[in-house]
Amino acid sequence: MQLHCMEDELEELGARLVVVGNGSPSFIAGFREKSGFTGALYSDPSRVLYRSLQLERGLRSSINGRSMARAVSAFRSGHRQSQVQGDAFQQGGVFVITSKGESTLEYRSQFAGDHPTTSEIRRAVVEAAALSNKGQSYDRT
Amino acid sequence: MSMSQVLEENRVLDEAGQAVALDSLWGQGPLVLALVRHFG
Numbered sequence: 523m524q525l526h527c528m529e530d531e532l533e534e535l536g537a538r539l540v541v542v543g544n545g546s547p548s549f550i551a552g553f554r555e556k557s558g559f560t561g562a563l564y565s566d567p568s569r570v571l572y573r574s575l576q577l578e579r580g581l582r583s584s585i586n587g588r589s590m591a592r593a594v595s596a597f598r599s600g601h602r603q604s605q606v607q608g609d610a611f612q613q614g615g616v617f618v619i620t621s622k623g624e625s626t627l628e629y630r631s632q633f634a635g636d637h638p639t640t641s642e643i644r645r646a647v648v649e650a651a652a653l654s655n656k657g658q659s660y661d662r663t
Numbered sequence: 664m665s666m667s668q669v670l671e672e673n674r675v676l677d678e679a680g681q682a683v684a685l686d687s688l689w690g691q692g693p694l695v696l697a698l699v700r701h702f703g
Contacts, residue, residue, distance in 0.1 A: 541697045547677065609700075615698050617698075621689070623667030654692055654693055
């Protein structure tokens with residue numbers, strides 16, 4: 523799943539997409555060029571945020587049957603893994619958070635290629651938007 | 664640690680290497696925070 527392909531849809535739903543990687547900030551420009559992503563892009567080279575969010579890290583989560591199957595599938599679809607710029611053993615995740623700081627989706631990838639579906643993200647954003655708007659309405663009264 | 668605490672206590676770096684507070688990155692709507700495996 524290429525999350526940045528949902529950027530326009532997320533914006534229409536009132537959400538902001540922020541992408542964080544774990545390599546040096548100097549890798550950000552190259553990532554933009556390669557991915558075509560023009561939105562908010564940051565780095566956490568110390569991986570403090572990754573640890574705070576309890577994301578998986580390790581050899582077993584990076585190289586296993588499921589991750590290899592996803593890699594083969596991605597390769598067949600035309601995707602090519604370039605040189606890793608960051609921690610090769612770190613897994614990612616997707617979090618949808620309301621304006622009050624409550625989460626409606628906490629997805630921690632268990633292996634390389636493990637991502638939430640677009641419908642899971644869309645559903646969580648709609649729920650988060652409703653909760654955020656609820657709070658704003660309450661604040662105005 | 665709650666999600667609010669995570670957002671309040673963590674910072675990320677922008678392209679210039681400047682620290683940015685996570686809780687400054689979104690306003691009234693939801694935030695979709697995607698942490699990628701690496702920049703490769």
